[in-house]
Amino acid sequence: MHHVRCGTGKPLLLLHGLGGHWKSWTPILADLAAKREVIAVDLPGFGRTPKLAGETSIRTLADETTAFLHANNLSGIDAVGSSMGARLVLELARRGGIVGGVVALNPGGFWQGWERHAFFSSIYLSIRLLRLLRPVLPAICANPVGRALLLAQFSARPTRLAPDTVSDELCSYVASTGFDELLAQLAYGEEQQGAPRNSIAHPLVIGWGRRDRVCFPRQARRALALFPDAQLHWFDRCGHFPHWDAPSETTQLILSALSGARATASLAVSHDDDRLRQEERLSLQLRSTT
Template identity: 35%
Template sequence: MRVRPSGGPDFEVVHERRGSGAPVLLLHGIGHHWQAWEPVLSALAASHEVVAVDLPGFGASPALPPPYDYDLGTVVPLLARTLEALGIERPHVVGNSLGGLLALELGLHGHARSVTALSPAGFWTEPERRYAFGVLRGMRAGASALPDGALRGLARTAAGRAALTSTIYARPGRRSPEAVVAETRALRDAAGFAPTLAAGRRDDVRFTRDLTDVPVTLAWGDRDRLLPPRQGVRAKQTIPGARLVRLNGCGHVPMNDDPARVTRVVLDTVARATA
């Protein structure tokens, strides 16, 4: 889909759209793609219109053209324009990691009816941010160094899938070989990866403002190795009215570890907004 902002060049966003009903927008994390939501997508689409997007520069979406940057002040308005292009007004927004931070920003600027943020970025200390960025760069370097043949071979075994994805999944054995190959390639090929990390370093990205106009759920996997669960306590302090949910047995990307639990958390948040 081509998005045409006013006052800037067009850009393209690849998306998956399923179901009917009140709209739900799904935003993935850095280096991932919309297929990260596949474990919960059909369940959510049973009662809602669900749109999962590849953020610009990730998955199959091309990089943003110049002069666009990847800082929040640029990406959030572009996502708002993407919603207009999709014909969606104030969806329920669900995001993971980077996508969780973007979901909160969309809620802050009036573009979301409710927000469900799964291990959102932006509640770290500086040492925690440096650690997370270092892990992400290591994952990217590993993905870039693997020839496709070796990648497919690793993905065929449970031990290989664990080696490739245990940083973000508590239960990597639940990922199919095909999914692991696809998401490793998505990480390797993401044109937005380096500029997003650069924007995060440059702007000292943190979420520091309360959201009082929309229901907010903050959900954290208790086995999150990238953004530890203690960051959820800080998030709750920043947004006192938010519901903080512990996702037992889940890692940084919980949709794969416990899709039924994540689906319930999202639908509970949507129900609060509807009520």
């Protein structure tokens, strides 16, 4: 897998979302590299890494990432993922022994019913629009109104984002060879599997933007139900990409959560997680009696 390495210190793996590439992390890359050695990869089918010869799914991407870590003597590395990459780091944590501490930012895969169809159809239409606009995407992204229109689903503050960051990301979506297959897999393929309580020994934090219009905030309770060892952090004024909408807060969360102690991570974690777990348990009990 193509990747970049920068900074010094304890290694930290960054996994981008659907259609993205290593530059997706640009808003926080320098600040993370000031404290850690950062390894930001292009997953297979995205950026400069070729698509897998066979199926592209969370399972096969997890297999490929595991092989990459073994080959580069990075087994047990702390890992951060965004969106699809967040689901991927949760899968690596669930498997055990592959990664250390994990921060999953707005992970996909926790939708139910109509949410699944809403996710697929909205992203399906968006990528086709972007492909039609490909020749003029940089010019549209240079305009605040253009960024607001193109990123209304993804960012709570699209007009404040750097034009180059937005242009790089959207052009990466258009160029990615694994986008369509993985989109279908995420929406209608394998179900997200969880990890029993006390099965994950390292810090595990799930971050969620309260204004996420891709993975709706209500899905956070399902994530906690499947990963009861996780702690939840709410990003109050953020959409689907907290590292874009709130880069300083995201950097602080990552560095504190992965400092090696759960107690440190808990300082930045919302008190709402216990309430969400209680609601999910009640929902499960109600479904089991009907």
